[in-house]
Amino acid sequence: MTTSTKLRRSMLFLPGSNAAMLSTAFVFKPDSIMFDLEDAVSLREKDSARLLVFHALKLRNYRAMETVVRINPLSTPFGRQDLEAVVRAGVDVVRLPKTDAPEDVHVLEREVERIELECGREVGSTKLMAAIESASGVVNAVAIATASPRLIGIALAGFDYVMDMQTERGDGTELFYARCAVLHAARFAKIDAFDVVFSDVNDDEGFLKEVELIKRLGFNGKSLINPRQIEQLHNAFAPTQEEVDYARRVVAAAELGERQGLGVVSLNGKMIDAPVIQHARVVLQRAQASGVRR
Amino acid sequence: MKIVKEAIAGTLESSDVQVKVAPSEGTLEVVVKSEVEHQFGAQIRAVVNDTLGRLAVSEGIVLVEDKGALDCTLRARVQTAVLRGGAVKDLDWSVL
Numbered sequence: 342m343t344t345s346t347k348l349r350r351s352m353l354f355l356p357g358s359n360a361a362m363l364s365t366a367f368v369f370k371p372d373s374i375m376f377d378l379e380d381a382v383s384l385r386e387k388d389s390a391r392l393l394v395f396h397a398l399k400l401r402n403y404r405a406m407e408t409v410v411r412i413n414p415l416s417t418p419f420g421r422q423d424l425e426a427v428v429r430a431g432v433d434v435v436r437l438p439k440t441d442a443p444e445d446v447h448v449l450e451r452e453v454e455r456i457e458l459e460c461g462r463e464v465g466s467t468k469l470m471a472a473i474e475s476a477s478g479v480v481n482a483v484a485i486a487t488a489s490p491r492l493i494g495i496a497l498a499g500f501d502y503v504m505d506m507q508t509e510r511g512d513g514t515e516l517f518y519a520r521c522a523v524l525h526a527a528r529f530a531k532i533d534a535f536d537v538v539f540s541d542v543n544d545d546e547g548f549l550k551e552v553e554l555i556k557r558l559g560f561n562g563k564s565l566i567n568p569r570q571i572e573q574l575h576n577a578f579a580p581t582q583e584e585v586d587y588a589r590r591v592v593a594a595a596e597l598g599e600r601q602g603l604g605v606v607s608l609n610g611k612m613i614d615a616p617v618i619q620h621a622r623v624v625l626q627r628a629q630a631s632g633v634r635r
Numbered sequence: 636m637k638i639v640k641e642a643i644a645g646t647l648e649s650s651d652v653q654v655k656v657a658p659s660e661g662t663l664e665v666v667v668k669s670e671v672e673h674q675f676g677a678q679i680r681a682v683v684n685d686t687l688g689r690l691a692v693s694e695g696i697v698l699v700e701d702k703g704a705l706d707c708t709l710r711a712r713v714q715t716a717v718l719r720g721g722a723v724k725d726l727d728w729s730v731l
Binding site: 388389399422593 | 643644645646648649650651652704705707708710711712714716718719728729731
């Protein structure tokens, strides 16, 4: 497995049953858009949401961005039908909720492959994401993160997790171990890590404080429930002008060293090795995507 | 596919469409009401008829009340209403 180069800072949740939101949400341009067939959809609308998402996935506007669908667990009467719909419709990534063990990913992987074969889709082209929402999932995070080469990332889901831990959302202390465990598992597996949603959309200060924390920890991005949070998140993840200038110098020095056949190069007397160069490229990628931090 | 009971799908919210289906012997009647009837009435009827054709619905009453839905929403709502009102055992995704 190799580290992903796709930028995934913002993953916007959209209720799969809301026709108006599905018709327009592409204008907000998150890095990934996630249609939800699980908790955001009532039991009586599971069938209608599945069909709405099935057709929305085929819209040209959504084909231009990474699409993710959170299906219902495969243990429910809805999960397999969801999977049939979204794999056939060409979804980029299937997000599995409530992943407690690597076996959950294995079962999903087998089902996805069966559908790909049946509908003529290239085997392996449907990527997966596992959401960790329990103590069991956190304890098994490494095994889950390495369970399939289709996995592009793992996500921590806060609400169910704190319920399982017999606590509630607070200042983030309650998520500290889980965040670190999920993040380390993702880094070990060389896949992306996504943080929990921040549900109070009117608390900009609290949101930005949480974004700063998860960015510093090393998360790739965050699940979002309101389009308003996208720009705030992208700006917080954007590098400063100083960081961009330094990254440009690092990349230029590295390219010069490569042309000269040097294994290691230096900039202002400091050694520049592969991780420094890789980080500089990420900084430039973020700057290209959303400019410099305001 | 035969419509065997009354069923409804969708909402009357903006950008959505509500579709009602009911059984009828021998004929297929499609009634479309839309806020954009003048501009898109023909297109709406074409999408509804195509969707019904793919599901092999040849009998029944289909009432469509459109609130400015995209074609993809219209297809999804017609399919949901028909599948809810029809006698479907195994869904064939390739026709949807």
